[in-house]
Amino acid sequence: MKANYKFSNICGTVYRQGNVLFTADGNSLLSPVGNRVSVFDLVNNKSLTFAFENRKNIARIALSPDGNILISVDEDGRALFVNYKRGVVLHHITFKKSVKDICFSPDGKFIAVTHGSHIQVWKTPNHLAREFAPFVLHRTYTGHMDDVLSIQWAEDSQCFITTSRDMTARLFTLNPVEGYRPKTFAGHRDAVLGAYFSKDGNEIYTVSRDGAFFTWRGKVEDLDSDSSEHDEDDDHPVASTSKFNGSASSSSSSVSRKIIHTRWGVHKRNYFNVPGSNISTSSRPAKVITVTYHSSSSLLIVGFSTGIFGLWELPAFTNLHTLSISQESISSLAVSPSGEWLAFGASHLGQLLVWEWQSESYILKQQGHFLDLNTLAYSPDGQTVATGGDDGKLKIWSMQSSFCFVTFSEHSAPITGVAFARYGTNVVFSASLDGTVRAYDLVRYRNFRTFTSPSPVQFTCLAVDPSGEVVAAGSTDTYEIFLWSVQTGKLLDILTGHEAPVSTLEFCPEGTNQLASGSWDRSVRVWSVFGRSRAHEAFTLNADVLVLAWRPDGKELAVSTLDGQITFFDVAESKQTNVINGRNDIAGGRLADSRTSAANSAAGKSFDSLAYTADGRCVLAGGNSKYVVLYDVREGEGVLLRKFTISENLSLDGTQEFLDSRRVNEAGVNIDSLIIDNDDDDDYERRRLDDTLPGVQRGDMSVRKYRRSARTKCVRFSPTGRSWAAASTEGLLIYSLDTPNTANFDPFDLSLDLTPSSVLSTLRSKSYLQALVMAFRLNETPLLQTVFEGVPRGDIKLVVRQLPVIYLGPLLRFIGGVFLKKTPHVEFGLLWVNAVLMIHGRVLRTGGGAIGGDQSLNMGGDMPSVLRVVKAALGECEETLSRLCDQNMSSLSYVVDQSKFIRQQEQRRQKDVEME
Template structure:
């Protein structure tokens, strides 16, 4: 059993806070997800999340113009300098103050950062060299009287303009210019959110929170009207367009040319951006509406309501075609193509906690249920949610896939169990109890014919027929809420139920007798899991133990004391240390691996633990830390005494949201105790705890997922080719591989390309091999590279038009190495599934194409026969 599972992706969360931005090519979108950064590939419809973590939630990110360097800054001003293409942290740095905005200069040589009421400009570190002190301060700029909100560079990087809460914008030069004093743009009556240069540098636009947009141009010499600038600029030279773009901007006496207003009563401007090439101004409002205005005419091109809450961040790609919006309160991320008026991307995670998850039998999809009453289905391949079911009216407590057929079941506290058809995407069955109860657990028979649900208030287990929807039986005997149900996977018609009454009962569902001898435990039962062969049952209890029972002999076979393994993380209001705290010291979710050798356990803690449970052993193999985010409660082992005030109150517990600048952010309209639940969408949870509510292994065993506070975390085995330094020599370079390929040594070139593990190089060698040599190369290919080549063929099938070529490769590899692949089928399961997916997609597209052209082909054949008959008739005549 391999244990080298690495963090792979976050699926359940797409945006939390901070700014979103496009990559320079405009094809991908970067979004802060808690203390990580997710990248959404909008062309290939995939998402991925970097493995690195900031100390706290990210509030600002910036990407260099060449797309090589990413900077992410957290809520405390601590920054990470990252190699964007590799996802590797290069440097750590502390700006020592919260950062509102950070921008690279267009030439990529400087980084401008807000620093309270000041602006700092740093020289960009060299990502190719290892430096002891990579961040070198260029200059600090002063002049604003309140926090700086945004920074915008001129196109040639010689000057920049900043905006502030002090209702002004100021123009600075990167380097000192003789006779130049920073110019101030005043006249707004609220905080200025953004200031932008026009493409030719002759116009500046400023947008304030109260909905005013000012256009600034050069003042005429004869203009006797007092300048709106609070700087005395009588001695400044007149605008001159002959000195270049920045010289023109610097030497101009700026004055208000035009005042425009958005005229949205009661709504504030929240975010704004400008596309200089097409003169488009994009503005997001507090009521979830955004608009496009063409400047300088200020003509409204487009207005659309895209969210129920205010838009937190807006971005536009380089071509000006796609607009991206992030809504913090609902966790929404949208990409809108405004010319065709269509969504490129529309994603939203669970509004409240994610309670449960379940893998589909094929391992390609994951279903999740949350406190918001929604059931969402995520693709493990793309990381996107493609179906959302909203039929439940209360929190969803459990979800489960049928073993056969595309059916998903969900149980909820609204008193219903629902069955969803995943082909037509509809709710085709609703199961209810004779008297209303709340369902807290769910289990599906391996045959898919019977579904069972346990209640929290009547302490009963209900069984229904899936085909008829009728109630088959009610199992009684428990004296506390039934918290966990699981059917035996061996098909022995056994149903195990665990309850808070400190008992586990194993029912013979289809037997005549209802006499059940319960397993008595010393503490409340929290979770159950059957071993895949159905012979062993694992039970987690409130005192932190995992107890194993032999089902056939009804006896205890082993126990794991897991209190010390899962305990960790002191909450801000805990009066005792993490070692002595009783909270979070029990496992609330258990899952076996596909071979039954290992057990994965998670609970109300930042840890998920993997145990080896063969032959009654309970050896901890590995402990996974799901989050190191200090914005969450329970991630620190020791509290910082410097964060405690004179009254002995932890500063992290003080709710400072009343100090927000927006009135709607300061108001708290919720009733006491109404901060959770699907009905109240007006309040976001504050100070969340790091916890894992559900863990489950993929059917292939190559990955496992955890429903955690930060979303759906997916951990998978490292699928990359293992780095073997003994295979690499100084002569193994892309040039040498191309030389070998040119000499028609195809096998050698293929093996060398896999050693370097560069996909473009592998693709070039792969496509250069003639069809006649495929069988020979496949036979001589070392077994070490067979799985890698099969995986590459599967990926190539999805994108390449060379269908016959790929099918020939797949067929030859499977025929040649089929015996060794079969003997290690468990290890190669993920390769087989990706290949099966590629082949299935090809079959669907070809069959669809054939069906669409049947009539055309029939017509052509008929016409050919008719022409042939006419020719015969002509010959006879």
């Protein structure tokens, strides 16, 4: 059993807060998901989440114009400098203040960052030069009296305009210009959210929060005139002398010179006047939340607090489009480089939308659970996952695309249980606190059956027998278990005997007609539900039962209790076989309002969910902490194999083992637990810690804001055993043994001299084996394919014979996973496969035993899975060739028939000539 599962993806959450943005080609969309970044491929309909994590929730992200560098900044101003194509963190930097906006200059040489009321411009690190300091501060700009909200560069990167909460916008030059002072654009009555240059540079547009839109025009001044005559009221310094590193720009473009040497004035005032919420008998306009501008098409896109967005064509200020896309305010929006697609993010509901405004159709429409996930279930084939949350919605996710393709919202209360039938993938069941159990058809996407009890009760758990004909649910009110027939929808039986709420249910997977139930009365009962006697056997434990799980062979039962123990029972012999005390393993971080340390705290030291692996050798367990643990339970053992940390996000409560004493005030109260009401802050969850009654898991419902804690409510293994999922505070986390992205940067045995150019130089010198090994060490797919195809046919056997055994796995994985799927040179790939099997067949058969080592270590991977990949690729090639041959046979038979027809016509013509 392998334990090296790695983070693969996040489902269930598509947007949290911050800004969304398009890539340079417009085919992908980047969205902050908590303290991670997700990428949505809009063309191939797939999504992935980078493995790197910020310290806290991401506030802003920025992508360089060439698409190589991604910068993500968290709420505290700590930034990660990431190679976007590889997903590798290159550098960390702290801006020391919260960042409202960050953007690259159009030429990619500079990065502008808001720093309170100042603006800092940093030089972009150069990957071609070896520098001692990756980040170098170019200059600091001052002049605003309040926090700067946005930055917009001119097209030639020589100047930029900023907006602030002080209700002004200011125009700065990148480098000092003699006699120039920053221009001030005043006149708004609320915070200015955005300022933009027109394409020709003759106009500047500013938008404020109250819905005012100003158009600024000017007259080009005499370049020799003293600009101070026009800026007598602007006495603010241009830059702090200690931060000044730039020099005067010797050559500026004509557009920048025109923008700089212009006396600007208000040309026209317009107002959006989008209706807002009704208050008494009056209606006030909605506030502007976010705004962006597409200069090529002169389109202004504005998002409002009522969930409405509008498109205006400038400079005429003509309204082209107005649409309501959300019930809550629009938190962020972006426009694709072509101007055809608009992306919207709504943090309150967790929505992410991509709208094509010309055809008025959705390109992408995704919404996660805007409340916590409660439960999940894998389909029998492992291709889909069903999730249920506190919002009462049941969502079905595709594991291939990581998208939600159907949402059922029939429940009116939180969903507590989700299950698939073992021998069917087209039906999913859900139980809810609204007193119903529902069955959904995944072919027609409808709720075809609803099960209810004779008297209204709340259902806390759900189980479906392997055949899918009987569904059972446990109640929290009457302590009973209800069984229904799926075909008829009728109530079959009511099982009584528990003396407290039923917390967990599960049918035996081997079809022995046994149903196991656990309750808070400290007992587990195994029922013979289809027998005439309705006999059951009870197991007594020392604490309340939280969850149980059957081993896949149906011979063992694992039970988790409130005291942090996992107890194992042999059902056939009715005896206890093993006990694991996991209190110290599952103990998480310390809560901000906790008076005791994490080690001494009793909170969260129990497992809320258990899952066996497919082979029954290990048990995966999660609970009210940031850890998910994996135990080896073979032969009565209870060995901890690995602890997985689901999140390092400090915005969540319980992620730190030790709290910072500097954040405790004189009264002994942690300042993170105090109420901080800020109407301008759109994040409504992270400003309050709840002080609730014992046992309350969802926060105090009487407070406006609360801080969520890191916890796992449900864990499940995929039927294939290659991955597992966890329903956590961050969303649906997927951990997998397989690499989530084949293009991920995963080199080994590197050196300073190992570069793509040196690999190609080695290939040109006809050192094929050395070039192939160097390409494997860099592990870049395009480079590897170039070297692979550069080996002559006659040298294939020689190269394979001398190839180290450690590269056999990567070679076969490349041939089966990449080469045979993308190239027409099928025979060339088959020659390589044949050479590997003929020369290294004995090593492959013995699993590395011929060299006295472990298979996964000495041959670069799990060889059975690698060989299955090659087999699948060869099967696809065979299917493609057979289909092509069948088509060619039909074409050839047609050609032969035509030749016969022509020959017969010639013979008839000759006979006619002879007759004449």
